[in-house]
Amino acid sequence: MKKIALIPARYGASRFPGKLLQQLGDKSVIAHTYHATRNTGLFDDVAVVCDHESIREDVLRHGGKAILSSREHICGTDRIAEALSFFPDATIIVNVQGDEPFTQKKPLEKLLHLFEGSDGASVQVASLMQELKDPALVQDPNYVKVAVDKAFNALFFSRSVIPYPRDQDVRPIYYEHIGIYAFRREALLDFTRLPVGPLEAAEKIECLRYLEQGIRMKMALTDYMGIEIDTPEDLQKAQQFLNQ
DSSP: OOEEEEEEEOSOOSSSTTGGGSEETTEEHHHHHHHHHHTTOOOSEEEEEESSHHHHHHHHHTTOOEEEOSSOOSSHHHHHHHGGGGOTTOOEEEEOOTTOTTOOHHHHHHHHHTTSHHHHTTOOEEEEEEEOOOHHHHHOTTSOEEEEOTTOBEEEEESSOSSOOOSTTOOOOOEEEEEEEEEEHHHHHHHHHSOOOHHHHHHTOTTHHHHHTTOOOEEEEOOOOOOOOOSHHHHHHHHHHHHO
């Protein structure tokens, strides 16, 4: 399998516009993400797929590879699918979020492992999750929750609390969805041909597009505790982490 990592990068983030170009230590957030992903040594190629020339120039200036998408896209998965024409031999594509400057090797390794062997032959799409223990974060709609079956196939993703604890004597495990995906090539291309359904439109969670079409998504459990840059406060936390 030829494995590549593509990093979708959008300039106009709603909560923190221009966040990917914010300085974090000696380089930008997006440059950190690119180099952290490349330094895992897991991929045959790594590239940023962006919607703004300033992001492309920044990545190139820091020795990375960047592709400027030719049109607007409603989500990062659509954006990286456009860039597949530059990688005709890629069979497994990992979508690494651009605002994850401390991307680590072990979670990505777990994700890629799901496609291997006889059990992995049927896996078309996979993603990551981690246990969510803070009750305040379980209630927070900015933290996407995922419910899974016993084989760790995703049943549903939601910004609401799932499962809802109607029986207070039951202590369910809550999982946070980490927005890093892996696709077989055809599954990624198929994504762009699928219509946006009412669940995806309501929740604004792109992977619901697969579930609405009856396509299974395999989940890998990780203790990944990176810092996602969504707000200026997150950037401050990342700077403190980097300083340590």
